[in-house]
Amino acid sequence: MDFSNRFIKSELNRTIQVGLLALALVIGWFWLLHDAGLNLGDEGYLWHNAQRILEGNVPIRDFRSYDPGRYYWSAIWLAWLGPGLLSLRISLAAFQFLGLFAGIFAIRRVVRSWWALLLSGMIILLWMYPRHKVFEISLAMIAVLIATRLIEKPTARMHVIAGILVGLSAFFARNFGVYFGISFLAIIFFLENTPNWQQKIVNCGVWILGVLIGYSPMIFMWVFIPDFFRDFLDSVVRLFTPYTKFQPLPVPWPWTMSGVLQQPQLWASFFLGLSYFWLYSFYFLGFLIICRYKHRCVPLFSAAILVGIPLLHHASGRADFPHFSQSIYPALAGLLTGYPLIDNVRWGKSWRWTGIAILSMLFLLLTQSSNEIYSGIEKTKIILNRPSYFVSYLLMEGNTIWLPQGQAEYISGLEECLKADMIPGINIFIAPYDTGLYPVWQTTSPIWDAFPIHKASKAEEEMEIEQLKAHQVQWALISDMPLDDIQERRFSVSHPLIWQYLLEKFKPVNCQALSAKQWLFRAKP
Incomplete structure (x- = not known):
């Protein structure tokens, strides 16, 4: 009993420590960037639609939108703090904290050094781009953590929690609900070490119950908001017509580009294509490892691969830097866990140097492509009273942004x-x-x-x-x-x-x- 109490206390302390680390990183990043830059497209779209909810409008029915979860989350904060841009960014930082906490907590299962965790958290934070898409990025981090726990302990409780995540994810982004649904079904039927198929079917039924619980906000809207279900179905049908909001963009594979060294403006596209090649290769090799070793694989590695593979559809459908960054966390988790991919098999220095090389390539992509890295550099110049390309602008709401x-x-x-x-x-x-x-x-x-x-x-x-x-x-x-x-x-x-x-x-x-x-x-x- 005394040992059990000490174990629970130790786990609680580690959870609090990870939470404080994630909170410190998010607060620091928010302090630097809360008043820097403004994306008039997607970020403005989120800000506008959250304000529409404050006016009593309903997403999808009264204005074109993505799935409602992100707008209601933002609108709650805007109702509390005011309808301004700073309030919106506080709401995004709050969701970012949830994702970063889950992301670091998952890696904590393999990485024991707090310095390594700090570095991992900073790397993950830099890839939480763009900030107005923090919902997708954070949900992927939470999915990897819950998938890891499900592989470790496939209890009824964990199946319900996994289902709730899938349902809630669909309320924020229906495609991510589908992606995570595929991932968890693969875990239930392919990876779980359950004695027979009858038990797998029972586990799947419990998981489906969780999905319904998680998706209950949307079901509530279907039932109680007039005309919403009709318009929701129209939005689904529209995905398969020429009038969808989705605009495809092909992957810039490195071998399709010529004269890169002579054209610096193509470097970002070249590194992006190289990063896509690494991402596909990583998941392909990871899946082969899982098929070969299955239950001997480290649970976090298996979870990262099975959550990440469906996300390739999101990353590649519109192959630009923001969509790549929204899908990269599972691969980063697999990379940052280091070298214990398989129990009792450590791949030592070769994995470590491979990881350093890949992270260096990804960092080059960040510096070439991330508007928030650019904003952070310019805002730092302002703080240090150095010449900057940023100037102050006074919003009608009374806040000044750079x-x-x-x-x-x-x-x-x-x-x-x-x-x-x-x-x-x-x-x-x-x-x-x-x-x-x-x-x-x-x-x-x-x-x-x-x-x-x-x-x-x-x-x-x-x-x-x-x-x-x-x-x-x-x-x-x-x-x-x-x-x-x-x-x-x-x-x-x-x-x-x-x-x-x-x-x-x-x-x-x-x-x-x-x-x-x-x-x-x-x-x-």
Whole structure:
């Protein structure tokens, strides 16, 4: 009994220590970056949609959105702290803490040195990019931890917890719910050391019960919010039509690129393609190791491989740096655990030096691609009173943020062009990229889709034209630059009816802040 109490106390102490380490890292990173940079696209989209919830709107039904969980999480914090950008970033930091705690706690099962844990935590933190996608990254970290525990102790309780995670993940991002569902089913039927198939089926049933519990917030919305279930089904069907919000981007494999050494602007793409090659190779070899040694594999390594393999779909469907970083944690966990991949088999220096080489390559990718690394460097210069490319910008909400000089001049220049009506709540339509200008100017999108980067159907365009008329929109800011340099992804091509409506009912306004292929329109009298 005394031994049991000491063990529980020791485990509790280690949990608290890991929690404090994760908290210190998140607070430090937040302190550095809380007022640095602003992504007017995806981060602005999250900020705008969280504010829509505060107005009583429902995601998917009243405005186009991803799955509701992320918006309700953010809206809770905005309701408590205020609707500003700082409140949004506090909500993201809170979720980031949950993920980082799980990520470090999982690695703690293999890595005993606190200095090594600190270094591992810092590496993981740098890869929690972009900050507005911290939900996907954190959920992957939690999934690896729970998968590890399930492999170690396949009890009924752990199956319920694993199911709850899958259901909750689907409430935040349905694709991650599917990915984790595949991973846990693989663990239940392929990896668990259970005596017979009847027991595996029982375990699966208990796991499904957990899934229903975790997904209960969405089920509640289906049942009690009018028309929500219909619109949810429409959003699922839309995924399999040309009108999906998903825009694919192929992997830049290294062997498809030529003249890289002579073209520095291609280095980031080259390192990205090299990193994808490593990621695929790591999971392929890891899966072979699991098939060969199965129950002898270290549980964390097995969990990392089985959680990571389905995430390759997310990483590769739109093969850019943000999607790669959202999917990399399981591989990092497998790499950072060091060399005990198989019980009683340590791969020694060869694994260690291989890990150092891979981490060095990934760090080069970070320095070439991460806007937050860039923001952190520039913010550090400001703190040290050194010359910086960042300048201060005062938001309407009263907070000051630091932006790249070009971005600050762009927003200020637009405000100068709009000065006749530049008040909070300005009646403007913005498409498709700069959604963040809505909350910056304390207004909301007049149409259902605040981030219209997808190809719209005729019915959707006609509906949104009626919404523009109903809101009596006075201004329109349109970026007609092609997404991914693909001409079919220009706004004038993806939304031809709205584009024609703007040309007929609005007149162009000269504005020096605009770049090529940007238009500022004002409604005709």
